[in-house]
Amino acid sequence: MRKIILFSVILLISFLFVSCSKKEDKKIIEFWTLQLSPTFDKYFNELIDKYEKDHPAFDIVWIDIPYDAAIQKLLASAAAGNAPDVVNLSSDFLAKFAGMNALADLSEFMPNDSFNIFLPNALDNCIYNKKIVGLPWYLNTYVLIYNKDFFKNAGLTQADIPRTFSELVDITKKYKDNSGKYALFWNIGKDSYLPMMLGSEGVEMTDSLMTKAMFNSSEGIAFIDKWVQLYKDGYLQSESIIKPGSTIIEAYQSGQVAMVFTGPVFLRRVKDNALSIYSNTDVAPAVVGKTGKHELAAMSISVMNSSQHKKEAVDFAFYVTNSENQIAFSKIETTYPSTIVALNDPFFTIDDGTLETKARIIGAKELFDAVRLRKYLEHPQFDKLRDAFDEAIQKACLGKVTTKEALDEAADKWNKILAHPNPSQRDGL
Amino acid sequence: MKTKYAYFFLLPTILLLSVFYFLPTIQVFYFSLLDYNVFGENEFNGLSNYLRLFNDPNFWYAILNSGIFILVTPILMFLSLMLALVVRETSSTIKLFRSIFFLPVVTPIVIVGIIWRYIFSEDIGLMNYLLSLFSFSSVPWLTEYPTNLFSIMIVTVWRGFGYYMMIFLAGLAVIPKELEEASRIDGAGRIHRVFYIIVPMLKPTLILIFVLSSTAAIKIFTELYIMIPGTPDSNKTLVYFMYKQAFENFDFGYGSAAGVIIFILTMGFSYINIKLMEER
Numbered sequence: 257m258r259k260i261i262l263f264s265v266i267l268l269i270s271f272l273f274v275s276c277s278k279k280e281d282k283k284i285i286e287f288w289t290l291q292l293s294p295t296f297d298k299y300f301n302e303l304i305d306k307y308e309k310d311h312p313a314f315d316i317v318w319i320d321i322p323y324d325a326a327i328q329k330l331l332a333s334a335a336a337g338n339a340p341d342v343v344n345l346s347s348d349f350l351a352k353f354a355g356m357n358a359l360a361d362l363s364e365f366m367p368n369d370s371f372n373i374f375l376p377n378a379l380d381n382c383i384y385n386k387k388i389v390g391l392p393w394y395l396n397t398y399v400l401i402y403n404k405d406f407f408k409n410a411g412l413t414q415a416d417i418p419r420t421f422s423e424l425v426d427i428t429k430k431y432k433d434n435s436g437k438y439a440l441f442w443n444i445g446k447d448s449y450l451p452m453m454l455g456s457e458g459v460e461m462t463d464s465l466m467t468k469a470m471f472n473s474s475e476g477i478a479f480i481d482k483w484v485q486l487y488k489d490g491y492l493q494s495e496s497i498i499k500p501g502s503t504i505i506e507a508y509q510s511g512q513v514a515m516v517f518t519g520p521v522f523l524r525r526v527k528d529n530a531l532s533i534y535s536n537t538d539v540a541p542a543v544v545g546k547t548g549k550h551e552l553a554a555m556s557i558s559v560m561n562s563s564q565h566k567k568e569a570v571d572f573a574f575y576v577t578n579s580e581n582q583i584a585f586s587k588i589e590t591t592y593p594s595t596i597v598a599l600n601d602p603f604f605t606i607d608d609g610t611l612e613t614k615a616r617i618i619g620a621k622e623l624f625d626a627v628r629l630r631k632y633l634e635h636p637q638f639d640k641l642r643d644a645f646d647e648a649i650q651k652a653c654l655g656k657v658t659t660k661e662a663l664d665e666a667a668d669k670w671n672k673i674l675a676h677p678n679p680s681q682r683d684g685l
Numbered sequence: 686m687k688t689k690y691a692y693f694f695l696l697p698t699i700l701l702l703s704v705f706y707f708l709p710t711i712q713v714f715y716f717s718l719l720d721y722n723v724f725g726e727n728e729f730n731g732l733s734n735y736l737r738l739f740n741d742p743n744f745w746y747a748i749l750n751s752g753i754f755i756l757v758t759p760i761l762m763f764l765s766l767m768l769a770l771v772v773r774e775t776s777s778t779i780k781l782f783r784s785i786f787f788l789p790v791v792t793p794i795v796i797v798g799i800i801w802r803y804i805f806s807e808d809i810g811l812m813n814y815l816l817s818l819f820s821f822s823s824v825p826w827l828t829e830y831p832t833n834l835f836s837i838m839i840v841t842v843w844r845g846f847g848y849y850m851m852i853f854l855a856g857l858a859v860i861p862k863e864l865e866e867a868s869r870i871d872g873a874g875r876i877h878r879v880f881y882i883i884v885p886m887l888k889p890t891l892i893l894i895f896v897l898s899s900t901a902a903i904k905i906f907t908e909l910y911i912m913i914p915g916t917p918d919s920n921k922t923l924v925y926f927m928y929k930q931a932f933e934n935f936d937f938g939y940g941s942a943a944g945v946i947i948f949i950l951t952m953g954f955s956y957i958n959i960k961l962m963e964e965r
Contacts, residue, residue, distance in 0.1 A: 327932060327933075328932055331723050331932070331935070334723045334724055335723050352935065353724075356722065356723070356724050356725070356935060357724060357725060358723075358724040438808070445915055446914070446915030447915075493807075493808050494807035494808055494823075494825060494827075494828055495806065495807060495808070495827060495828060495915075497828060497915070498827060498828055498913060498914075498915030498916050499915055500914070500915055512808070512809060561724065562724070639933060639934055640934065643918065646915075646917075647917040647918070647919075650916075650917055651917075654828065654829060
């Protein structure tokens with residue numbers, strides 16, 4: 257018995273030594289992406305092979321993580337001291353990690369003119385507190401996806417397609433009055449789209465220095481109140497105040513609503529899941545406010561401050577986001593490149609008559625007017641600001657308070673947070 | 686000699702418990718005293734996190750909601766006991782029903798949450814459709830507080846009664862049949878037999894189920910996360926509050942403080958169990 261135990265221990269120790277043996281002397285750059293596998297497996301394998309051939313001193317390890325678990329995985333890896341070197345982040349994640357000083361300032365590693373290849377409004381999305389904390393990667397913008405059949409059955413025509421938020425309010429009422437069904441799904445409570453709509457209408461959420469909330473101006477209240485009344489009068493689904501924007505396309509593809517306002521990339525999902533709905537689908541330009549601006553949804557690539565090979569990681573990040581690679585990326589899935597040269601590729605201008613191409617061309621044109629409307633994302637406590645605003649809208653929609661009272665209460669909370677960015681200096685929020 | 690070997694065999698379990706349970710628990714206590722930053726230096730701030738917690742209205746709402754949630758405990762205990770009394774026979778038909786009642790327990794909680802979210806959907810859900818057949822108006826199952834909390838409680842009861850039914854069945858199996866036979870001969874009716882013979886004999890089982898169910902109620906999270914994630918923070922329970930602070934707001938010190946409070950509350954319930962056992 258003793259001999260067996262001794263032998264097992266020796267075997268175990270020898271396994272440990274084998275696994276810890278010195279690897280080849282190559283620099284490893286770990287690159288994480290958000291939910292791009294398996295669609296982009298071939299793309300990334302080829303991209304990485306080419307990079308490694310041109311840079312034989314490097315090994316690129318690509319890891320794709322689920323979007324919903326991204327934050328937890330990134331935090332766990334950071335806490336364990338093995339965060340990735342290069343990471344793909346959404347706008348919200350970028351804001352969060354930038355606020356925690358987790359991201360490297362890329363301008364320290366590359367000359368300023370290196371960044372001129374990107375669309376200025378896209379690059380602006382990656383600038384926090386005057387630091388360039390990411391490179392814009394694939395972009396998305398919003399188009400109006402609608403069901404032609406449903407419109408026709410409700411007695412509506414092409415001329416009724418809304419172009420402004422005011423028209424959208426009117427058509428939402430008219431559609432339901434005519435058909436008895438909901439015109440659209442619009443998340444106005446959780447991760448509300450309302451701040452972006454306010455921005456598009458020219459109503460700022462805060463002053464330019466982000467010290468005071470301004471959305472409770474008379475113009476802001478009047479605008480929000482239209483949507484609150486829509487909800488209270490039953491023109492929006494009950495769960496519009498609690499469902500996040502990620503569920504938008506579900507309502508459309510299941511035939512519950514006649515239109516949605518989302519990225520062209522979701523057309524593929526409608527085609528895969530609901531062919532009958534897809535065959536009656538058409539697209540129109542994004543609905544906008546008085547300024548004509550709309551929100552830019554940007555994925556970015558950042559380098560973590562904890563990276564041991566920051567310079568090399570930045571070089572790889574630029575490689576992934578160069579025009580050639582971005583055009584190839586956009587041809588696989590309906591997204592948009594962030595470089596000016598890539599956006600002028602014929603792929604984004606020539607119409608082949610398919611719905612996806614039509615959506616792609618509309619979206620490509622709109623990209624030049626797309627900006628980061630939610631400027632408050634720069635604030636380190638932006639998630640608390642967002643929650644305070646969302647909860648105010650929910651209260652108003654449920655009739656607990658008037659729209660003015662709700663927005664005034666939210667503005668008070670915002671002012672407290674804006675005055676004391678450090679939570680431990682502040683009560684209750 | 687034998688004792689030495691016993692410790693050797695206990696070692697893997699002790700190691701696992703230490704690494705995955707005791708050490709993390711101690712760490713949480715420590716983190717609750719810090720302004721914890723994953724990406725930078727941590728700062729010791731004493732009891733500030735606890736002071737913030739006690740000044741946070743959402744924390745008190747979370748405690749209130751967790752307290753309301755404990756109401757599932759008596760409902761679950763009653764329902765599962767009644768079912769256990771029905772299915773304690775050993776016929777093949779009854780065995781089939783036991784399996785059916787146990788199915789919700791083995792269904793993954795995420796699937797359960799998604800399906801019940803659709804059932805409770807206010808515009809297209811089954812519940813409001815059934816209500817409309819009887820000319821009742823729609824109920825805001827998911828959007829309004831505290832109705833949304835009661836919706837989650839319905840799901841919790843639905844999912845849990847099979848599990849506690851099985852525990853009751855185990856408890857019922859050790860009650861001597863002669864006792865019930867004797868009481869029947871003496872003229873005791875069914876209800877009398879249940880309350881004066883069976884329930885007293887089931888006291889240890891009742892205490893166990895009370896503790897399990899109430900601590901599970903305090904720790905409820907997944908159902909809320911799947912079914913009502915978009916509702917205000919004042920609609921949520923303690924573990925959700927802790928999750929949000931730590932994993933959405935990245936305020937790990939604050940979240941850890943909430944975790945310590947949850948630990949104290951669940952320990953309190955365990956202590957009640959020990960005292961009740963001692964009285965017996």
